[in-house]
Amino acid sequence: MLVDTFHILGVILEFGFTALKEFCGDPEKPETVPPLCYRRFDKIVADVPNKTKVIDDTLMWAPSIEDSFHQAVEWLDLCGRQGIVLNPEKFVFAKQTVTFAGFEITPETVRPCHQSLEAIKSFPAPKNLTDIRSWFGLINQVFYAFASANKMSPFRSLLKPGSHFEWTQELDKLFEETKQTIIDEIHEGVEIFDKEKPVYLATDL
Numbered sequence: 001m002l003v004d005t006f007h008i009l010g011v012i013l014e015f016g017f018t019a020l021k022e023f024c025g026d027p028e029k030p031e032t033v034p035p036l037c038y039r040r041f042d043k044i045v046a047d048v049p050n051k052t053k054v055i056d057d058t059l060m061w062a063p064s065i066e067d068s069f070h071q072a073v074e075w076l077d078l079c080g081r082q083g084i085v086l087n088p089e090k091f092v093f094a095k096q097t098v099t100f101a102g103f104e105i106t107p108e109t110v111r112p113c114h115q116s117l118e119a120i121k122s123f124p125a126p127k128n129l130t131d132i133r134s135w136f137g138l139i140n141q142v143f144y145a146f147a148s149a150n151k152m153s154p155f156r157s158l159l160k161p162g163s164h165f166e167w168t169q170e171l172d173k174l175f176e177e178t179k180q181t182i183i184d185e186i187h188e189g190v191e192i193f194d195k196e197k198p199v200y201l202a203t204d205l
Helices: 003-008 020-024 035-042 063-081 114-121 128-141 149-159 169-191
Strands: 010-013 016-019 050-056 057-060 096-099 103-105 108-113
Touching: 057 063, 057 096, 108 114, 108 169, 114 128, 114 169, 128 149, 149 169
Parallel strands: none
Antiparallel strands: 010 016, 050 057, 096 103, 103 108
16 A cells, blocks of 8 residues: 555444544554554443543552452453553552552542653753743643643743744743742642532633
């Protein structure tokens, strides 16, 4: 099959027609996992109790270590028989605190993932346009937990087409202050969320 015709082909599945690129992945990007793989994964483990799943992240719970052991064995056996490849480096067994879907989960609380906060805290001052784009990309990963518009507005002018990149002392001072403010607000934003209250979705226009 020629790569340049790959995007126009498709397959008929039980839930309808889908592009072959979505079914098999991008031949030019073999590291990408096609969305339909996640759908198949969801279907295979749909009846497994005491678990929650986000994309390829799965969190399971049990009342005792013995129950957790049998639960883990059954999970690994099911995935193995169905050809689902798991990452052994992400496997955590019988821990009270785990990282799941970008959060750190404990028996009592849900808090921001330590890795995300540390990445923000240690991010160096941008030296060029690529760096400032990376900074915005990092912040976009946690934007759900704080009001980002006001905090990031002083840096947005650097992203405007045709603008000259100039990192001033004023921006550098503001950058360091903004990092700590964002970290503080992320903590507050996640901690005050109450799942028992109504949730409203506000989208960009």
